[in-house]
Amino acid sequence: MLMPGRDAYVEAVQNPDNFGLPLLKRLGLVRHPETNAPMAWPGAFGIVFRMENSHGDARAVKCFTSAYPIRAERYEAVSDYFDTLFSRNTASVRFLAESYYARQGVQVGRRWQPLLIMEWVEGDLFNRHVGALCAQSYPRPQLLALARTWAELMRALRADRLVHGDLQHGNMLVTPDGTVKLIDYDGMCVPLLIGRFVLEGGHPNYQHPCRVQQYNERLDEFSGLVILAALVILAACPDLWDRYDIRRNMLFQESDFKNPEGSALFAELDTLEEPGVRIVTQAMRRACLARNTDGIPSFDSVAGALGLY
Numbered sequence: 504m505l506m507p508g509r510d511a512y513v514e515a516v517q518n519p520d521n522f523g524l525p526l527l528k529r530l531g532l533v534r535h536p537e538t539n540a541p542m543a544w545p546g547a548f549g550i551v552f553r554m555e556n557s558h559g560d561a562r563a564v565k566c567f568t569s570a571y572p573i574r575a576e577r578y579e580a581v582s583d584y585f586d587t588l589f590s591r592n593t594a595s596v597r598f599l600a601e602s603y604y605a606r607q608g609v610q611v612g613r614r615w616q617p618l619l620i621m622e623w624v625e626g627d628l629f630n631r632h633v634g635a636l637c638a639q640s641y642p643r644p645q646l647l648a649l650a651r652t653w654a655e656l657m658r659a660l661r662a663d664r665l666v667h668g669d670l671q672h673g674n675m676l677v678t679p680d681g682t683v684k685l686i687d688y689d690g691m692c693v694p695l696l697i698g699r700f701v702l703e704g705g706h707p708n709y710q711h712p713c714r715v716q717q718y719n720e721r722l723d724e725f726s727g728l729v730i731l732a733a734l735v736i737l738a739a740c741p742d743l744w745d746r747y748d749i750r751r752n753m754l755f756q757e758s759d760f761k762n763p764e765g766s767a768l769f770a771e772l773d774t775l776e777e778p779g780v781r782i783v784t785q786a787m788r789r790a791c792l793a794r795n796t797d798g799i800p801s802f803d804s805v806a807g808a809l810g811l812y
Protein backbone atom coordinates (compact mmCIF):
# COMPACT_ATOMS: atom_id res chain seq x y z
CA MET A 504 0.00 0.00 0.00
CA LEU A 505 1.34 3.41 -0.93
CA MET A 506 1.52 5.82 2.01
CA PRO A 507 1.11 9.58 1.73
CA GLY A 508 4.29 11.60 1.49
CA ARG A 509 5.44 14.32 3.86
CA ASP A 510 3.79 17.18 1.93
CA ALA A 511 0.40 15.44 1.95
CA TYR A 512 0.58 15.11 5.74
CA VAL A 513 1.69 18.72 6.17
CA GLU A 514 -1.44 19.75 4.32
CA ALA A 515 -3.81 17.29 6.02
CA VAL A 516 -2.85 18.12 9.61
CA GLN A 517 -3.64 21.80 9.08
CA ASN A 518 -7.36 21.05 9.02
CA PRO A 519 -8.59 19.82 12.46
CA ASP A 520 -11.56 18.09 10.76
CA ASN A 521 -9.13 15.56 9.31
CA PHE A 522 -8.26 14.14 12.73
CA GLY A 523 -10.09 11.05 13.96
CA LEU A 524 -9.58 11.72 17.68
CA PRO A 525 -11.32 14.55 19.54
CA LEU A 526 -8.12 15.08 21.53
CA LEU A 527 -6.26 16.08 18.38
CA LYS A 528 -9.02 18.35 17.15
CA ARG A 529 -8.53 20.33 20.37
CA LEU A 530 -4.75 20.67 20.04
CA GLY A 531 -3.12 23.31 17.87
CA LEU A 532 -0.23 22.76 15.50
CA VAL A 533 2.94 24.57 16.46
CA ARG A 534 3.99 26.75 13.55
CA HIS A 535 7.21 28.35 12.52
CA PRO A 536 7.25 31.95 13.85
CA GLU A 537 8.45 33.40 10.53
CA THR A 538 7.04 31.22 7.76
CA ASN A 539 3.89 30.10 9.64
CA ALA A 540 4.40 26.60 8.20
CA PRO A 541 3.75 23.73 10.66
CA MET A 542 6.90 22.77 12.54
CA ALA A 543 7.83 19.29 11.34
CA TRP A 544 10.59 16.85 12.23
CA PRO A 545 11.14 14.48 9.32
CA GLY A 546 12.68 11.05 9.86
CA ALA A 547 13.43 8.20 7.51
CA PHE A 548 10.00 6.55 7.84
CA GLY A 549 7.73 9.25 9.16
CA ILE A 550 7.14 12.89 9.88
CA VAL A 551 6.53 14.30 13.35
CA PHE A 552 4.50 17.40 14.24
CA ARG A 553 4.33 19.22 17.53
CA MET A 554 0.84 19.97 18.81
CA GLU A 555 -0.05 21.90 21.95
CA ASN A 556 -3.07 22.79 24.05
CA SER A 557 -3.73 26.31 25.30
CA HIS A 558 -1.55 25.68 28.38
CA GLY A 559 1.43 24.77 26.21
CA ASP A 560 1.25 21.01 27.01
CA ALA A 561 2.82 19.41 23.98
CA ARG A 562 2.39 16.12 22.15
CA ALA A 563 4.41 14.65 19.29
CA VAL A 564 2.19 13.40 16.49
CA LYS A 565 3.91 10.97 14.17
CA CYS A 566 2.54 10.19 10.71
CA PHE A 567 3.96 7.32 8.70
CA THR A 568 5.35 7.75 5.20
CA SER A 569 6.36 4.15 4.57
CA ALA A 570 4.13 1.10 4.41
CA TYR A 571 4.50 -1.58 7.06
CA PRO A 572 1.65 -4.08 6.91
CA ILE A 573 1.82 -5.29 10.51
CA ARG A 574 2.32 -1.85 12.00
CA ALA A 575 -1.05 -1.76 13.77
CA GLU A 576 -0.65 -5.15 15.48
CA ARG A 577 2.90 -4.32 16.44
CA TYR A 578 2.11 -0.90 17.87
CA GLU A 579 -0.89 -2.27 19.73
CA ALA A 580 1.26 -4.99 21.31
CA VAL A 581 3.83 -2.35 22.24
CA SER A 582 1.14 -0.04 23.70
CA ASP A 583 -0.33 -2.83 25.85
CA TYR A 584 3.09 -3.76 27.15
CA PHE A 585 3.95 -0.10 27.86
CA ASP A 586 0.70 0.21 29.85
CA THR A 587 1.87 -2.58 32.15
CA LEU A 588 5.34 -1.07 32.53
CA PHE A 589 4.02 2.45 33.17
CA SER A 590 1.43 1.26 35.67
CA ARG A 591 4.14 -0.57 37.63
CA ASN A 592 6.70 2.20 37.09
CA THR A 593 9.38 -0.31 36.15
CA ALA A 594 13.07 0.49 35.51
CA SER A 595 12.75 1.43 31.83
CA VAL A 596 9.86 3.90 32.27
CA ARG A 597 12.12 6.88 32.88
CA PHE A 598 13.80 6.25 29.53
CA LEU A 599 10.57 5.95 27.52
CA ALA A 600 7.85 8.30 26.29
CA GLU A 601 4.19 7.39 26.70
CA SER A 602 2.55 6.76 23.37
CA TYR A 603 -0.81 5.90 21.90
CA TYR A 604 -1.43 4.43 18.44
CA ALA A 605 -4.62 5.35 16.57
CA ARG A 606 -5.63 3.35 13.50
CA GLN A 607 -7.97 6.10 12.33
CA GLY A 608 -5.60 8.95 12.97
CA VAL A 609 -5.78 11.45 10.16
CA GLN A 610 -7.63 11.57 6.89
CA VAL A 611 -5.43 12.29 3.89
CA GLY A 612 -7.49 12.68 0.74
CA ARG A 613 -10.28 10.20 1.41
CA ARG A 614 -8.26 7.60 3.27
CA TRP A 615 -7.67 7.20 6.99
CA GLN A 616 -4.05 6.90 7.99
CA PRO A 617 -2.79 5.74 11.39
CA LEU A 618 -0.75 7.97 13.65
CA LEU A 619 1.08 7.82 16.91
CA ILE A 620 0.54 10.38 19.66
CA MET A 621 3.45 10.66 22.04
CA GLU A 622 4.47 12.65 25.02
CA TRP A 623 6.66 15.46 23.62
CA VAL A 624 10.21 15.01 24.87
CA GLU A 625 12.15 18.25 25.37
CA GLY A 626 15.76 17.62 24.60
CA ASP A 627 18.61 17.54 22.13
CA LEU A 628 19.22 14.79 19.64
CA PHE A 629 21.87 12.54 21.10
CA ASN A 630 24.61 13.26 18.51
CA ARG A 631 24.06 17.02 18.68
CA HIS A 632 24.29 16.89 22.45
CA VAL A 633 27.49 14.84 22.37
CA GLY A 634 28.99 17.05 19.63
CA ALA A 635 28.29 20.15 21.74
CA LEU A 636 29.89 18.53 24.80
CA CYS A 637 32.99 17.63 22.78
CA ALA A 638 33.38 21.30 21.80
CA GLN A 639 33.68 22.27 25.49
CA SER A 640 37.04 22.61 27.20
CA TYR A 641 36.83 19.60 29.58
CA PRO A 642 33.85 17.39 28.68
CA ARG A 643 35.17 14.21 30.32
CA PRO A 644 32.98 14.22 33.46
CA GLN A 645 29.80 14.88 31.47
CA LEU A 646 30.61 12.27 28.83
CA LEU A 647 31.32 9.67 31.52
CA ALA A 648 28.08 10.57 33.30
CA LEU A 649 26.26 10.05 29.99
CA ALA A 650 28.02 6.68 29.55
CA ARG A 651 26.77 5.69 33.00
CA THR A 652 23.22 6.76 32.14
CA TRP A 653 23.51 4.78 28.91
CA ALA A 654 24.58 1.67 30.81
CA GLU A 655 21.60 2.11 33.18
CA LEU A 656 19.27 2.46 30.22
CA MET A 657 20.56 -0.73 28.62
CA ARG A 658 20.18 -2.58 31.91
CA ALA A 659 16.63 -1.27 32.37
CA LEU A 660 15.60 -2.37 28.85
CA ARG A 661 16.92 -5.82 29.51
CA ALA A 662 15.23 -6.06 32.90
CA ASP A 663 11.91 -5.16 31.26
CA ARG A 664 12.57 -7.44 28.26
CA LEU A 665 12.32 -4.58 25.80
CA VAL A 666 14.27 -4.37 22.55
CA HIS A 667 14.25 -0.99 20.81
CA GLY A 668 15.54 -2.31 17.48
CA ASP A 669 17.02 0.94 16.13
CA LEU A 670 19.20 2.57 18.78
CA GLN A 671 20.90 5.49 17.04
CA HIS A 672 21.48 9.26 17.41
CA GLY A 673 18.13 10.23 15.79
CA ASN A 674 16.04 8.06 18.10
CA MET A 675 17.44 9.27 21.41
CA LEU A 676 17.02 12.63 23.06
CA VAL A 677 19.03 13.99 25.98
CA THR A 678 16.72 15.94 28.29
CA PRO A 679 17.77 19.10 30.16
CA ASP A 680 18.30 17.05 33.36
CA GLY A 681 20.77 14.85 31.48
CA THR A 682 18.73 11.70 31.14
CA VAL A 683 18.19 9.91 27.85
CA LYS A 684 14.75 9.27 26.38
CA LEU A 685 14.20 6.78 23.62
CA ILE A 686 11.75 7.67 20.86
CA ASP A 687 10.75 6.01 17.57
CA TYR A 688 9.22 2.68 18.53
CA ASP A 689 8.76 1.42 14.93
CA GLY A 690 11.25 -1.38 15.50
CA MET A 691 10.43 -2.08 19.13
CA CYS A 692 10.05 -5.63 20.31
CA VAL A 693 8.10 -6.66 23.40
CA PRO A 694 7.93 -10.25 24.74
CA LEU A 695 4.79 -11.07 22.77
CA LEU A 696 6.63 -10.30 19.51
CA ILE A 697 9.84 -12.26 20.16
CA GLY A 698 10.73 -14.43 17.21
CA ARG A 699 7.62 -13.44 15.29
CA PHE A 700 8.13 -10.45 13.12
CA VAL A 701 10.84 -9.69 10.69
CA LEU A 702 11.78 -6.05 10.76
CA GLU A 703 13.94 -3.64 8.84
CA GLY A 704 17.55 -3.57 9.79
CA GLY A 705 18.03 -0.40 11.83
CA HIS A 706 20.54 2.34 11.02
CA PRO A 707 23.60 0.80 9.28
CA ASN A 708 26.06 2.96 11.23
CA TYR A 709 24.91 1.18 14.40
CA GLN A 710 24.25 -2.37 13.24
CA HIS A 711 26.37 -5.45 13.08
CA PRO A 712 26.95 -6.60 9.47
CA CYS A 713 25.36 -9.96 10.37
CA ARG A 714 22.29 -8.57 12.10
CA VAL A 715 19.48 -11.07 11.90
CA GLN A 716 16.14 -10.10 10.43
CA GLN A 717 14.16 -11.54 13.29
CA TYR A 718 13.55 -10.26 16.77
CA ASN A 719 15.53 -11.67 19.60
CA GLU A 720 16.42 -10.34 23.01
CA ARG A 721 20.02 -9.49 22.06
CA LEU A 722 19.16 -7.33 19.06
CA ASP A 723 20.19 -4.08 20.78
CA GLU A 724 23.50 -5.35 22.10
CA PHE A 725 25.69 -4.21 19.21
CA SER A 726 24.18 -0.75 18.81
CA GLY A 727 24.25 -0.34 22.60
CA LEU A 728 27.93 -1.22 22.56
CA VAL A 729 28.70 1.22 19.71
CA ILE A 730 27.14 4.07 21.69
CA LEU A 731 28.87 3.12 24.94
CA ALA A 732 32.23 2.77 23.16
CA ALA A 733 31.85 6.16 21.48
CA LEU A 734 31.13 7.89 24.80
CA VAL A 735 34.07 6.25 26.60
CA ILE A 736 36.45 7.04 23.72
CA LEU A 737 35.28 10.66 23.42
CA ALA A 738 35.67 11.13 27.18
CA ALA A 739 39.37 10.33 26.71
CA CYS A 740 39.80 12.04 23.37
CA PRO A 741 37.04 14.56 22.49
CA ASP A 742 39.03 15.80 19.46
CA LEU A 743 38.07 12.64 17.60
CA TRP A 744 34.53 13.96 17.28
CA ASP A 745 35.33 16.54 14.61
CA ARG A 746 37.25 14.08 12.50
CA TYR A 747 34.80 11.18 12.59
CA ASP A 748 31.41 12.87 12.84
CA ILE A 749 29.44 12.52 9.60
CA ARG A 750 26.18 13.79 11.21
CA ARG A 751 24.57 10.38 11.13
CA ASN A 752 26.82 8.34 13.40
CA MET A 753 28.52 8.16 16.75
CA LEU A 754 32.22 8.01 15.89
CA PHE A 755 31.94 4.60 14.19
CA GLN A 756 30.28 3.88 10.85
CA GLU A 757 29.30 0.88 8.76
CA SER A 758 32.65 0.59 6.94
CA ASP A 759 34.45 0.28 10.32
CA PHE A 760 32.23 -2.66 11.28
CA LYS A 761 32.71 -4.43 7.94
CA ASN A 762 36.46 -4.00 7.85
CA PRO A 763 37.97 -3.12 11.23
CA GLU A 764 41.47 -3.92 10.00
CA GLY A 765 41.18 -1.35 7.22
CA SER A 766 39.58 1.29 9.42
CA ALA A 767 41.41 4.55 10.16
CA LEU A 768 39.37 4.93 13.35
CA PHE A 769 40.39 1.54 14.77
CA ALA A 770 44.02 2.22 13.82
CA GLU A 771 43.88 5.49 15.73
CA LEU A 772 42.17 3.89 18.74
CA ASP A 773 44.97 1.32 18.94
CA THR A 774 47.43 4.14 19.68
CA LEU A 775 45.48 5.31 22.74
CA GLU A 776 46.57 4.04 26.16
CA GLU A 777 43.60 5.00 28.34
CA PRO A 778 42.29 1.81 30.05
CA GLY A 779 38.60 2.43 29.23
CA VAL A 780 39.47 3.04 25.58
CA ARG A 781 41.41 -0.20 25.43
CA ILE A 782 38.46 -2.14 26.88
CA VAL A 783 35.91 -0.75 24.44
CA THR A 784 38.23 -0.92 21.43
CA GLN A 785 38.94 -4.57 22.08
CA ALA A 786 35.24 -5.30 22.57
CA MET A 787 34.28 -3.44 19.38
CA ARG A 788 36.93 -5.20 17.35
CA ARG A 789 35.81 -8.61 18.65
CA ALA A 790 32.21 -7.71 17.93
CA CYS A 791 32.95 -6.61 14.36
CA LEU A 792 34.98 -9.72 13.60
CA ALA A 793 32.28 -12.06 14.96
CA ARG A 794 30.73 -14.09 12.17
CA ASN A 795 27.34 -14.03 13.79
CA THR A 796 25.69 -11.97 16.47
CA ASP A 797 26.27 -14.64 19.15
CA GLY A 798 29.96 -13.73 19.02
CA ILE A 799 29.32 -10.11 20.07
CA PRO A 800 30.68 -9.51 23.60
CA SER A 801 27.75 -8.91 25.92
CA PHE A 802 27.00 -5.32 26.84
CA ASP A 803 26.97 -6.41 30.49
CA SER A 804 30.49 -7.77 30.38
CA VAL A 805 31.84 -4.57 28.79
CA ALA A 806 29.96 -2.25 31.16
CA GLY A 807 31.17 -4.45 34.04
CA ALA A 808 34.82 -4.25 32.88
CA LEU A 809 34.47 -0.45 32.73
CA GLY A 810 33.20 -0.39 36.32
CA LEU A 811 29.78 0.91 35.28
CA TYR A 812 27.84 -1.98 36.83
Ligand SMILES: Nc1ncnc2c1ncn2[C@@H]1O[C@H](COP(=O)(O)OP(=O)(O)O)[C@@H](O)[C@H]1O
Nearest residue numbers: 544546547548549551563621623624673686687
Ligand atom coordinates in the same frame (compact mmCIF):
# COMPACT_ATOMS: atom_id res chain seq x y z
N1 LIG B 1 8.17 12.14 21.28
C1 LIG B 1 8.96 13.03 20.67
N2 LIG B 1 9.33 14.18 21.28
C2 LIG B 1 10.13 15.07 20.64
N3 LIG B 1 10.61 14.92 19.39
C3 LIG B 1 10.29 13.80 18.72
C4 LIG B 1 9.45 12.80 19.31
N4 LIG B 1 9.28 11.79 18.41
C5 LIG B 1 10.00 12.15 17.33
N5 LIG B 1 10.61 13.36 17.48
C6 LIG B 1 11.47 14.07 16.50
O1 LIG B 1 11.11 13.64 15.19
C7 LIG B 1 12.21 12.98 14.54
C8 LIG B 1 11.69 11.82 13.68
O2 LIG B 1 10.93 10.93 14.49
P1 LIG B 1 11.12 9.34 14.39
O3 LIG B 1 10.08 8.72 15.24
O4 LIG B 1 12.54 8.99 14.71
O5 LIG B 1 10.81 9.08 12.86
P2 LIG B 1 11.43 8.00 11.82
O6 LIG B 1 10.76 6.69 12.11
O7 LIG B 1 11.05 8.53 10.49
O8 LIG B 1 12.90 7.95 12.06
C9 LIG B 1 13.14 12.55 15.67
O9 LIG B 1 14.47 12.42 15.26
C10 LIG B 1 12.93 13.68 16.68
O10 LIG B 1 13.72 14.80 16.34
Ligand SMILES: [Mg+2]
Nearest residue numbers: 546673674687
Ligand atom coordinates in the same frame (compact mmCIF):
# COMPACT_ATOMS: atom_id res chain seq x y z
MG1 LIG C 1 13.85 7.61 13.80
